Amino acid sequence: MEHVPVQNVATPSAVGARPGGSEPDHPQIGPLVKAPARAPAPQIIGARGLAKTYPNGQAVFAGVDLDIRADQRVALIGSNGAGKSTLLKCLIGLLPSTSGEITTLGERFLAAPTGAQLTRLRRQIGFVFQNHGLVGRQSVLTNVIQGKLGLKGSWRAWHHALARQEWREEAMAVLAEVRLADKADARADQLSGGQAQRVAIARALIRRPKLLIADEPAASLDPAVGRDIMRIFSELAGEHGITLVYTTHDMQHALDYSDRIVALKDGRVHFDRPTARVSPRDMEGVFHG
Numbered sequence: 001m002e003h004v005p006v007q008n009v010a011t012p013s014a015v016g017a018r019p020g021g022s023e024p025d026h027p028q029i030g031p032l033v034k035a036p037a038r039a040p041a042p043q044i045i046g047a048r049g050l051a052k053t054y055p056n057g058q059a060v061f062a063g064v065d066l067d068i069r070a071d072q073r074v075a076l077i078g079s080n081g082a083g084k085s086t087l088l089k090c091l092i093g094l095l096p097s098t099s100g101e102i103t104t105l106g107e108r109f110l111a112a113p114t115g116a117q118l119t120r121l122r123r124q125i126g127f128v129f130q131n132h133g134l135v136g137r138q139s140v141l142t143n144v145i146q147g148k149l150g151l152k153g154s155w156r157a158w159h160h161a162l163a164r165q166e167w168r169e170e171a172m173a174v175l176a177e178v179r180l181a182d183k184a185d186a187r188a189d190q191l192s193g194g195q196a197q198r199v200a201i202a203r204a205l206i207r208r209p210k211l212l213i214a215d216e217p218a219a220s221l222d223p224a225v226g227r228d229i230m231r232i233f234s235e236l237a238g239e240h241g242i243t244l245v246y247t248t249h250d251m252q253h254a255l256d257y258s259d260r261i262v263a264l265k266d267g268r269v270h271f272d273r274p275t276a277r278v279s280p281r282d283m284e285g286v287f288h289g
């Protein structure tokens with residue numbers, strides 16, 4: 001397994017290089033002042049020695065170490081059954097791990113978080129799954145406002161008519177970001193698959209999450225719509241400074257919309273690298289061979 005952590009690397013200018021790279025005409029006067037190296041971005045997810053075996057004896061992965069920092073867009077890849085969803089759920093405390101230690105958004109836990117930790121985690125995380133999970137008979141606006149459920153004072157989020165005016169305004173703003181403001185009054189079950197997934201993104205964004213988790217968000221969409229959804233994810237996560245972790249078994253979705261790719265294979269992290277350094281051959285190695 002090759003592990004190449006992605007960190008902020010000091011640029012030449014940050015370590016005192018001269019513009020144009022020329023030598024000084026005169027001896028240096030005074031000490032060479034080094035600009036301080038940028039501190040690494042805050043840790044969002046850390047895992048050490050993580051393993052998961054389901055109660056029926058199905059061993060999924062072992063020895064997983066992971067360090068995801070703020071503002072990264074991470075694609076978690078692997079073939080069907082490689083354990084992507086299981087790993088994602090363990091990292092955010094939705095599934096207990098069998099051994100190892102996890103620190104997500106400052107909450108440190110073994111196996112599973114406490115109830116209080118889970119509540120705090122949920123408040124800071126936005127979720128989007130393959131099946132968008134909208135309430136079909138309710139309006140798009142109500143579905144988006146329901147993204148506030150679980151946050152403080154959120155009983156008002158059950159219906160847009162109960163919601164505070166500022167929440168309705170926020171919902172309209174996030175709907176505009178996914179280019180669906182004109183559908184606010186439509187019933188959710190009248191939307192196409194791609195539109196429904198955009199509403200699911202808006203519903204996640206209204207939580208103002210630090211971390212956005214997407215499990216195969218484009219898997220059930222046709223290719224063009226799937227690319228559109230991935231692009232929206234990637235751009236909005238970047239614009240809002242949200243750390244994005246998504247699973248996919250589409251190689252192109254991993255290459256085009258992430259800064260870093262973590263590949264799972266045979267129950268291990270097969271590689272963990274900046275996307276720019278992942279070759280087509282590396283990808284082939286994950287899914288074949």
Ligand SMILES: Nc1ncnc2c1ncn2[C@@H]1O[C@H](COP(=O)(O)OP(=O)(O)OP(=O)(O)O)[C@@H](O)[C@H]1O
Nearest residue numbers: 054056058060078079080081082083084085086087
């Ligand atoms: N609740 C469960 N009990 C037992 N085994 C499970 C359970 N859920 C998943 N598994 C098994 O764990 C393994 C990993 O499943 P997981 O869904 O995490 O993989 P994945 O990489 O997300 O797959 P896919 O791309 O098909 O969604 C598979 O062999 C699966 O059958």
